[in-house]
Amino acid sequence: MKILFAAAPGYGLMLPLVPLVWAARAAGHEILVATTAYMTKVGPEWGLPIADVFPHRDVGGDLMLASSGQAPEPGTPEYEDPRLPAGYWDLAKQVKPFELFTLVSTEGTVEAGRDFGADLIVYTSDHQAGRMAAVALGIPALEVGNRVSWSTRDPEFNEADDHNDRTGVVPDDSPVVLGLRERLGIGDREPELIARVDPRAPSMGGLTRDEADGRDGVPWWPMRYVPFNGGVTLPEWALVTPDRPRICLTLGTVVPLLSDGGTLGSLLRWLGELDVEVVLADHSTDLSKLGPLPDNVRVAGFLPLSTFLDTCSLVIHHGGSGTAAAALHYAVPQLVLPGGSDNPLIAQRVVDRKVGLSLDPAEADAPRLCALVGRLLAERSFADTAAEVSAEMAGQPSPAQVLDRAVRSVHPTS
Numbered sequence: 001m002k003i004l005f006a007a008a009p010g011y012g013l014m015l016p017l018v019p020l021v022w023a024a025r026a027a028g029h030e031i032l033v034a035t036t037a038y039m040t041k042v043g044p045e046w047g048l049p050i051a052d053v054f055p056h057r058d059v060g061g062d063l064m065l066a067s068s069g070q071a072p073e074p075g076t077p078e079y080e081d082p083r084l085p086a087g088y089w090d091l092a093k094q095v096k097p098f099e100l101f102t103l104v105s106t107e108g109t110v111e112a113g114r115d116f117g118a119d120l121i122v123y124t125s126d127h128q129a130g131r132m133a134a135v136a137l138g139i140p141a142l143e144v145g146n147r148v149s150w151s152t153r154d155p156e157f158n159e160a161d162d163h164n165d166r167t168g169v170v171p172d173d174s175p176v177v178l179g180l181r182e183r184l185g186i187g188d189r190e191p192e193l194i195a196r197v198d199p200r201a202p203s204m205g206g207l208t209r210d211e212a213d214g215r216d217g218v219p220w221w222p223m224r225y226v227p228f229n230g231g232v233t234l235p236e237w238a239l240v241t242p243d244r245p246r247i248c249l250t251l252g253t254v255v256p257l258l259s260d261g262g263t264l265g266s267l268l269r270w271l272g273e274l275d276v277e278v279v280l281a282d283h284s285t286d287l288s289k290l291g292p293l294p295d296n297v298r299v300a301g302f303l304p305l306s307t308f309l310d311t312c313s314l315v316i317h318h319g320g321s322g323t324a325a326a327a328l329h330y331a332v333p334q335l336v337l338p339g340g341s342d343n344p345l346i347a348q349r350v351v352d353r354k355v356g357l358s359l360d361p362a363e364a365d366a367p368r369l370c371a372l373v374g375r376l377l378a379e380r381s382f383a384d385t386a387a388e389v390s391a392e393m394a395g396q397p398s399p400a401q402v403l404d405r406a407v408r409s410v411h412p413t414s
Contacts, residue, residue, distance in 0.1 A: 006130030008101040009037035016146035019226040023400040030337040031382040056083040066092035082325025105129035134191035141191040149345035154233035195219040201392040224396040229304030238308040244314035250281040252320040265290040269276040270366040320342030331390040333382035
């Protein structure tokens with residue numbers, strides 16, 4: 001079978017699909033990943049065959065340009081580039097990444113799937129391009145959840161007026177979506193969904209058993225979250241649990257690009273006062289601007305969390321879904337300093353399940369941060385509860401089992 005995987009261009013948006021891609025390849029299927037921007041550079045390093053669905057511009061880089069006020073103005077050659085869809089720079093200036101990703105990815109994904117001869121498309125639940133491509137291609141689809149804080153089955157997701165703003169999902173009545181549906185000639189048709197996949201632990205909103213969605217009758221399947229954060233040659237220390245508590249500190253891949261490093265510098269100074277080892281997982285911040293770092297800080301650069309989290313006692317992060325899920329997989333308590341998008345929802349899930357604590361970055365200072373870190377390291381209940389969630393996750397069907405089930409749904413004799 002030929003399987004097309006479609007994902008938006010971002011680490012947290014594409015990485016959750018990688019274990020399913022590998023499962024498909026290991027089962028002997030032909031695979032192709034449709035994405036763009038930076039993912040076309042790192043994807044091949046992970047063994048993924050990539051179709052660049054928008055090779056004309058680096059849409060991620062253009063978002064960074066626009067957010068810093070450096071986007072081209074009307075009348076300039078860059079702005080008037082005929083290869084760019086109408087509204088490209090306007091969406092970039094409004095910092096609407098998901099609508100921009102939808103605008104630039106949808107038609108290219110359809111073209112890639114058609115050229116590839118795809119029999120099945122797998123896309124993430126926040127990727128409207130994959131959803132519309134499934135309709136345009138007329139092939140079955142598998143929709144995969146890639147967040148630990150929400151899924152489209154949640155009542156609060158479907159009933160809240162601002163759920164699109166909080167989760168990044170592009171609404172169906174968006175001018176971008178309506179315009180693409182008209183150009184593709186698909187009207188208001190929906191894809192032929194095999195199932196929607198929910199990778200969350202049952203106690204964090206996931207499925208306790210196979211369920212059908214009461215709104216549209218589409219089956220929902222649980223799936224084990226398998227962390228993948230990229231590959232790297234490991235430093236020796238990453239394999240050894242230190243004598244004192246090790247804390248992983250990461251603000252993800254996007255936040256550092258939008259920051260002057262002030263928040264990170266403060267966190268490092270405050271943690272420098274504690275008797276801990278701090279591993280800074282950051283490859284975007286210009287650390288030279290922060291001055292001398294505390295002696296207990298180990299700068300790891302780009303180091304996939306899945307390679308050393310099992311040696312950590314705590315992870316402090318921005319509320320990224322992949323970071324939170326990886327910490328749960330390895331049963332590591334977490335302190336969340338939530339940023340934008342669905343980060344506050346993730347922080348709330350972490351607090352409600354008692355696998356960690358949360359601190360508003362605007363209210364963070366040395367006493368508050370150190371007090372929360374002290375609690376998370378001293379109170380055994382956080383680690384014990386994280387271990388419970390980790391065990392739940394381990395009991396769910398693997399990506400390979402889910403992929404096999406999807407294939408058999410398309411071809412029962414496979």
